[in-house]
Amino acid sequence: MVSIRNSDSSVEKRILDAAAACILAYGVERTTMTEIARRARVSRPTIYRRWPDIRWVIAELLTVRISGVLEQVPDRGAGREATVERVVAVAEHLRNDDVVQSVIRNAPNLAMVYIAERLGTSQQILIDALAEAIRAGQAEGSVRQGDPHEMGAMCLLITQSTIQSAQMVEKLLDADAINVELARALNGYLAS
Known part of the structure; x- marks a missing residue:
C-alpha cells in the first residue's frame, strides 16, 4: 500500500513537472493554474491546496x-x-x-x-x-x-x-x- 505522504509527493512532483513544461511551452507570464492542472492530470483545487497562486x-x-x-x-x-x-x-x-x-x-x-x-x-x-x-x-x-x-x-x-x-x-x-x-x-x- 502506498502511503498518503508518498502519494502526495508524487502529485506534487507531477504538478511541478507540469509547471516546468508550461513555462517552457508558453513562458512564465502565460503559464496558468488551469494549464498546469490539465498537464498534471489533477484538479485546480488540488494545486490550490498546496500553493496559494501561480x-x-x-x-x-x-x-x-x-x-x-x-x-x-x-x-x-x-x-x-x-x-x-x-x-x-x-x-x-x-x-x-x-x-x-x-x-x-x-x-x-x-x-x-x-x-x-x-x-x-x-x-x-x-x-x-x-x-x-x-x-x-x-x-x-x-x-x-x-x-x-x-x-x-x-x-x-x-x-x-x-x-x-x-x-x-x-x-x-x-x-x-x-x-x-x-x-x-x-x-x-x-x-x-
Missing part, C-alpha cells in the same frame, strides 16, 4: 530545481579549491537550466523578488551549503577566517550575478571563460 508554484519549482542541482553536483571534499569547483559546476548547471533561465529572462518582476528583495528558500539552502564548506575549508586552512554564513552569502551574490548576467557578456566570455573567471573571483575572495 507565483508560489513557480517559486517551489525553482527551489526544487536549484536544490536538485546542488544534490547532482557532488561534494568535492574540504578546502577552497574543492568548494570553488563545486560552486562553479552548480552555476554552470543553473546557467544551462531552461526553466531557471526562462524565469530570469522572461519574468523579470518575479525574478527581481529573489534577486533584490528577499532571500528565497533555494538561496538559503545554497548559503547554508556554502557556509558548511567554508567552515571545513577554514579548519583545513585554505579558506580565510570570517563568519562562514556572511562569506557564503557573498559567494552566493558573486555566483548569482554570474548566472543572471552571463548572457550579457557571452561575446566576451564564453562558457569556459566564465567558469574560469568565476573560479578566479571566488578563489581570490576565499583565499587565506
